[in-house]
Amino acid sequence: MEIQRRPGGRSARVRDAVRQATLVELTQHGHQGLTVENVAKRSGVHKTSIYRRWGSPEGLIADALELAASEPWPIPDTGTLVGDLRAITELVRAGFADPRGGPVASAFIVAAMQNSAAADAMRIFTTSRRTQSAELVRRAVARGELAAEVDAEELVRYAVAPIYYRLFITHEPVTAEDAVKAADAALAAARAGVL
Amino acid sequence: MEIQRRPGGRSARVRDAVRQATLVELTQHGHQGLTVENVAKRSGVHKTSIYRRWGSPEGLIADALELAASEPWPIPDTGTLVGDLRAITELVRAGFADPRGGPVASAFIVAAMQNSAAADAMRIFTTSRRTQSAELVRRAVARGELAAEVDAEELVRYAVAPIYYRLFITHEPVTAEDAVKAADAALAAARAGVL
Secondary structure, three states: OOOOOOOOOHHHHHHHHHHHHHHHHHHHHOOOOOOHHHHHHHHOOOHHHHHHHHOOHHHHHHHHHHHHHHOOOOOOOOOOHHHHHHHHHHHHHHHHHOOOHHHHHHHHHHHHHHOHHHHHHHHHHHHHHHHHHHHHHHHHHHOOOOOOOOOHHHHHHHHHHHHHHHHHHHOOOOOHHHHHHHHHHHHHHHHOOOO | OOOOOOOOOHHHHHHHHHHHHHHHHHHHHOOOOOOHHHHHHHHOOOHHHHHHHHOOHHHHHHHHHHHHHHOOOOOOOOOOHHHHHHHHHHHHHHHHHOOOHHHHHHHHHHHHHHOHHHHHHHHHHHHHHHHHHHHHHHHHHHOOOOOOOOOHHHHHHHHHHHHHHHHHHHOOOOOHHHHHHHHHHHHHHHHOOOO
C-alpha cells in the first residue's frame, strides 16, 4: 500500500508515507514509544525496507524533522519589534504546551541528543527557522527601530533560549509572562549593543 | 564486596558504591551505554539489589545527580558583577567541553528528558546551583553595582541559558566568546530593568 497523494517517483512516495507515519507515531507514543515495527504497520512500507533506508527510530526522526522544517511557519508582523519578538517566544512556548504538537517537538529534541543524524537535522531545522525569523529584525532596522549592527539571528537565538532552558534543562514551567520576559531581555541586550 | 571508605551504615555504603560506579560508567560509556549489569559489576553490589532499589538506569542517574549536587562548587569572586557572571558562564561552557566531566553532565540532561525521577533530580540540582550563584548578584547589589530589585536567580538563569541552548537544542559550538556574550546580555537585560 502506498500513499498516492503527492507527485514523485515510488521512492519519494515511500519516503513521504514513512515520514508521515513517523510524525503520527511520535504524536501518539513519543520518542521512547517509536518503533520501526509500528511505523512499518502505519505506513504500509515493509519493515526491512525501513531498516535498510532509515536504520533506526532516530533515523526516522531525523528524516521527519526535515519534513517539519519545510512546513510553512508564520513570521509575525505586529508592526513593532518588541511585538514581533514576543509573538515568536509565545509561539515557541505555546508550541511545546500544545497537546498535539508538543510531544512531537520534544521527541525531536530528545532524539537529537542521542543521535548525530537527528542532531544534524535539528541544526538545519533551527537554522531555517532562525533565518526566517531574522526577517522581523531586519524589518525593524528598516523602520529605524534598531541599529543595523545588531546580529539579527543572534537576537532571535537569545529571545528563545530561556524558554528552551526551562523546558529541557531545568524542567521548570514556562508561563506566558516568561515568554514576554525572554523577548524583552533579548531586545534589551541588543539595544545595549551586546548582540 | 563493599567500599568501606566512608562512615555510615551498610545501606549508605551500598548507595555510595552504586552512585560512584554510576558516575564512572557514565564517564566511560555515556547515558546510552549505562546498564544495571555494569554498575553491579563495578560496585560489587548484586544486580537484583540494584533493580530493587533504583529500578532502572534512569533511577541510577537520578541518584548520582543528587551526589553531584552535594559536591562543592566554586562561586567566583572577581570583584565585579560582570567578571563573576562571565566566570559562571565560562565554568558552564568549560564543564561541558571537559572530556571527563562533559559526558557525565550531558548524560544527566538526556536522562532528565526521558525519566521523571531524573527530571526531578535535575530541577533540584539546578535550583541548588542557581541559589548558590545568586550570591554573587547579592554581593553586587551590596556593592551598589546593581539595583536591589533585580531577580538574582533569574539573572543567573538568563546568563547560562544561551549556552545550554546551543549545546542541547541547536547543537551549535560554544566558544569562550559565546560565554562572555551570554553573561553580558543577561547583565544588560537586568540593568534595563527586565530581569
